[in-house]
Amino acid sequence: MGEVEVIQPGMLSSVQDAGRRGYRHAGVPESGAFDDVALSVGNRLLGNVSSAAAVEMTMVGGEFRFTESTAVCMTGALGDGALVTDDGCEYPLEWNRPFVVPSDSRIRVGRFSNGARGYLCIAGGFSTRAILKSRSALVSLPDAGLGRRLQVGDCLEFDEHGARSSPTEILESFNVPAQLIDRPRSLRIVEGAHTEMFTNADRDALGDTSYSVSNQSNRAGIRLQGLRIMGDQPNRVASEGTLLGYVQVPASGEPIVLGVDGPVTGGYPVIACVIKADLAALAQVSIREQIRFRWVSRQDALDAYAELQSLIQTVQATRPVKLTGGKNNA
Numbered sequence: 001m002g003e004v005e006v007i008q009p010g011m012l013s014s015v016q017d018a019g020r021r022g023y024r025h026a027g028v029p030e031s032g033a034f035d036d037v038a039l040s041v042g043n044r045l046l047g048n049v050s051s052a053a054a055v056e057m058t059m060v061g062g063e064f065r066f067t068e069s070t071a072v073c074m075t076g077a078l079g080d081g082a083l084v085t086d087d088g089c090e091y092p093l094e095w096n097r098p099f100v101v102p103s104d105s106r107i108r109v110g111r112f113s114n115g116a117r118g119y120l121c122i123a124g125g126f127s128t129r130a131i132l133k134s135r136s137a138l139v140s141l142p143d144a145g146l147g148r149r150l151q152v153g154d155c156l157e158f159d160e161h162g163a164r165s166s167p168t169e170i171l172e173s174f175n176v177p178a179q180l181i182d183r184p185r186s187l188r189i190v191e192g193a194h195t196e197m198f199t200n201a202d203r204d205a206l207g208d209t210s211y212s213v214s215n216q217s218n219r220a221g222i223r224l225q226g227l228r229i230m231g232d233q234p235n236r237v238a239s240e241g242t243l244l245g246y247v248q249v250p251a252s253g254e255p256i257v258l259g260v261d262g263p264v265t266g267g268y269p270v271i272a273c274v275i276k277a278d279l280a281a282l283a284q285v286s287i288r289e290q291i292r293f294r295w296v297s298r299q300d301a302l303d304a305y306a307e308l309q310s311l312i313q314t315v316q317a318t319r320p321v322k323l324t325g326g327k328n329n330a
Contacts, residue, residue, distance in 0.1 A: 001127070001157050002068030004055075007106065009150040010062035012139065015126055018051030020134035020146070024264045028146070030244070031136040034219055034260050034283035035117050038076035040312050041180055042121030045073050045098050047170060047317035052125025053135040055150070057118045059286070061109020062150070064120065069103045070158065071123040071320035077115025077284055082108050083323050091323035096176045098123075098320040115284035123320075127157040140220040140261035174318040177311050183281040185289065187257075188296045188304065192247060192270035194237060202229050203295070206247070206271060210290045211255070219261040222285060228253030229271065239267045245274035245282065247293075257282060277304035 006013075018039070019032025033039035033056055040050040055064070061079055074081065074095045081093035086104045093099075093107070101107065112118050128135045128147075137147025150156075195203065211224035230253045242248075246258045248268035257274060258266075259282075274282055275296065285291055296304075 004156045005065040006150050006154040007063040011060040012058040013150040014137040014139045016056040016136045017053040031138045035280045037280035038119045042073040042075035044315040046123050055120040060111050063108045065106045066101045071098050073098045073121045076118040077112035079112040080110035089326045089328045091326040100320045116286045124159045170317045185291045187278045188275045189272040189293045192272045194269040207295050213285050213289045215287045219259045222257040224255045236267045239265050242266045246270045247272040275301035277308045
């Protein structure tokens with residue numbers, strides 16, 4: 001077994017896999033990687049199962065030291081970063097391409113430039129403790145006993161010989177489809193649980209307005225600032241089950257889009273729901289960024305998700321490369 005030591009965790013980093021499924025009836029959110037497309041792409045490029053655990057970094061990356069040589073892949077939002085070897089030589093990081101990390105070297109990731117979340121995927125996945133069949137940390141509820149954010153000095157185990165694709169299944173090179181990397185910030189929505197409670201003017205306004213992402217946003221929910229939806233709907237409805245992507249309208253009238261750590265029940269009316277194919281794009285919205293919604297039909301939503309899954313299935317395991325273009329700063 002090898003280890004990755006957390007030298008600097010950045011703004012908010014945590015271990016996330018595909019999520020904690022099957023426990024919502026007990027009040028447990030699914031959690032997992034907010035950008036599940038980025039997680040799948042990184043894992044598939046490495047030959048892992050798509051759900052293998054990775055490190056999710058928010059807004060700003062971090063610094064991590066590897067005790068053993070292995071292969072990793074950076075996905076999600078792009079950022080400045082370097083691989084620093086034990087002799088002080090630095091190599092610029094490449095995204096969406098597996099590369100070799102020598103033993104006793106470090107990966108340093110700075111601020112993300114085109115999104116909110118980046119992912120450090122590793123060959124075989126991280127082997128941290130699984131709780132309720134998932135390694136995902138419920139960072140929005142740190143007292144829940146379901147993991148926590150990473151801290152300086154944490155050591156994450158990985159199996160450098162973990163089960164991955166056989167050598168005959170690994171390609172020499174592969175270009176990830178652009179649609180899996182460059183995702184628009186116009187989020188498609190379908191009618192929600194309480195759409196009929198809102199006026200046509202309210203529905204039109206939601207689709208015609210540019211909203212700013214509030215600095216109160218997190219993995220539990222993306223809070224928006226802008227035009228207030230203030231129709232005749234009640235401020236609260238009977239508490240009922242919620243889903244990732246629900247667009248709730250609280251008493252303030254400013255929408256909240258539920259995230260992966262969001263509550264499993266809620267009492268705010270739901271005017272719409274972000275379609276499943278656009279949830280990864282939702283994960284990448286940054287503080288103060290402007291986003292818009294666009295109404296689509298349920299059939300459009302199903303077609304978009306099928307197209308997304310087909311694109312993900314094209315991603316194949318690729319032979320890790322050694323980074324080049326380094327400079328010695330020792």
